[in-house]
Amino acid sequence: MPTVTNKHILDVVGALTKEQWYLWLRYGLNNRPYETPPIVVEYPELVVLRGVYLRELAVMAQAKTFLEIGTARGYQAMSWADYLNSQRLMDGIVYTFDIDAMDKRIYKTPMTGDQVFTRSELWESEACARFICFTDRTKQSISQTIKHKIDMSYIDGQHEEAPVIEDFAEVLPFLHQDSIVVFDDCDERFSGVQKAVAAIAEKLQAPYEIVSFEPAGYKIAVMRLANCAIKANLPKRN
C-alpha cells in the first residue's frame, strides 16, 4: 500500500500576496447566496492558500506546462498563468478544460455584485490570460488538444470515483517521471474522489500527501510521480 502523509496547509505554504488575493476574489471565491454555503466559501482565508501552494509547487518543480480539468472562473489557471507571466516563461502554457464554454453567462464575482459575466469577459483584461489555452471539453478531448508533456496537472472536474479515474487515464499519457498530479476535494465530502485517488496510487505504487485546510473540511491530494515505484515506465521529462 502506498504511503499517505497528512499535512496541514499552514505547515507547507508560504506567504499570501496581494496579487494572489486579487486572483482569488475575482476568479475563485464564490459569493452566490446559498442556503448552506459550501465549506470552501465559509473559510476563504484558508482555501485561497491552495492557489498559493500549487504555485509554490510549480516554482519548486520548475514547471512550465500545466493541465487542469475543471476551469470554472479560472482561479487555478490564472494562478499558474500569473506565475508564468511574472517569471517571463514565454514557452509555458496552462491547458484548462471545462464543460462550460467561454461564452456561457454564468459567473459572478464578490466584487461585482449581481452582474453576471462570461468567462471571456472576466479574462479579457488579464495580461496573463495569454498563457491559458481553454478547451470546451464537450467539443474537443484532452488527447486532441495537448501538445506538450505536462509538468503539473490538477484534476478538479466531476467529483465522483469513475470520472476521476477516467480523467486521470486521459491525463496519464502526457505525464512524465517528474510530473506532479493534484486531486481536488479529496476529502470526506467526496468519498468517490478519495476512492479514486487511492486506486490510482495503488496502481502506480505512488505515495501521496493529503493537505488539509481544517477547519474547512477541504483537502487536496498531491502525488509526485518521481516517488512512484513504476517511475521507470514513464517517459523522462525531456
Ligand SMILES: C[S@@+](CC[C@H](N)C(=O)[O-])C[C@H]1O[C@@H](n2cnc3c(N)ncnc32)[C@H](O)[C@@H]1O
Ligand atoms: C470546483 S470547479 C473548478 C474550480 C477551478 N479548478 C478553480 O481553481 O477555481 C469544477 C468545475 O468542473 C467543471 N466540470 C464538471 N465536470 C467536468 C468534466 N467532466 N470535465 C471538465 N470539467 C468539468 C464544472 O463545470 C466546474 O466549472
